Amino acid sequence: MPLVTTRRTGLVDQVIEQLRGAVASGEWPVGSRIPTEPELVDALGVGRNTLREAVRALAHSGILEVRQGDGTYVRATTEVSGALRRLCGSELRDVLQVRRCLEVEGARLAAVARTEEDVAQLRALLQRRDAYQQQNKYDEFVRADTELHFAVVRSSHNAVLTELYRGITEAIMASVATTSEERQHFQEIDHRGLVEAIVAGDVERAGEEAAGFLDDLLSDERNRERSPTYGSRPEFRT
Template identity: 65%
Template sequence: MPLATTRRAGLVDQVIDQLRTAVTQGEWPIGERIPTEAELVGQLGVGRNTVREAVRALAHTGLLEVRQGDGTYVRATSEVSGAIRRLCGSELREVLQVRRTLEVEGARLAAVERTEEEVAALWSLLGRREVELREGRWQDFARTDAEFHCAVVGAGHNRLLTELYRGLTEVIAASIATTAGIAPGADHSPEIGHEGLARAIADRNPDRAAAEACGFLDELLERIERA
């Protein structure tokens, strides 16, 4: 996606919007270095100070990370995710506690509000997840598992809860990778299944769905305590 030349007033805001779009639409993936300041100046047709201010603003929100002497890198896919990453950092226990708060209520709502199409999507994701786990495709497994949890929360049709949860996407995927034993250097261990959660949602049983969501997260927290 080529960056368009900016026009009129509010150049900094226009540049911020374009850089944000490049990140959120995946043009610049997480961990990748964005074009240099000089390259952005040429692509956008604005001054260095404008580019510098826009990058500084997005770094402040957590979307970008400026590394002195190295460049600017994508840190998160949204400002919400960037803020959560700053708050949670790498503390797995805190991430799981936040997940439990959102996922338990998300599961309860999903059991009430879900559509048949959403139930089918949950079973499809679980099927794909099982294949990836069996084949040892660890990174694919982590992404699919995170997608499953996002689909559960989304099935509750609470837009605010869903948006908050989507902001956790990166830290959720990282926590899944760690708790499933698929982080670099970790021992590969069986991951907790989610068939009971999907079945409770399909059966429109909110109490059981909440218990299933809470149960596996509590078990993950217990693993951390024992480690």
């Protein structure tokens, strides 16, 4: 989304909306550093104080993070995401538990509510995920796996559940990255049974498939917490 010169009324609100739009559209991905203050002042046609007030508002909401001496980074895609990240983003166990709650019910609902368009998308995403898995492309696998799980929840056609899940997408992707790296799970976990159960309209099996691998991951995390000798894992950062 190209930045445009703002009108002279409601400048701060307009700048907030433009910065938020650049994040939401993916122009500024999560984890990236946004343009410098002089660049933004020039692009938006506003004063430094106006820009700083807008950035402070988005930092307070959790979308941006100001790092003194380093710049301003994208922390989350929405205010909801920023708030939820603060609540569940620091412990892998917490994120896995929340994922289990949302994904199991999402899969069960999807088995009832999925449309032909949903089925086509699920199969396409599964195929892409599996291709990256076979090609041993770790980063691409993590993104594709996260997209597949989100597509399952969207197929529930429950707007509240979908927005809750969307709100912690970054934390979910971080959990996929961490658990895949530590156990090489991108070579182990098979989601074909999950997709097939949803396509077949099998509510119970869809829930069981969604719960199965997450229960395994949670069991691993509990074992690690109980025993220092169980094994270390990569640092979990959301």
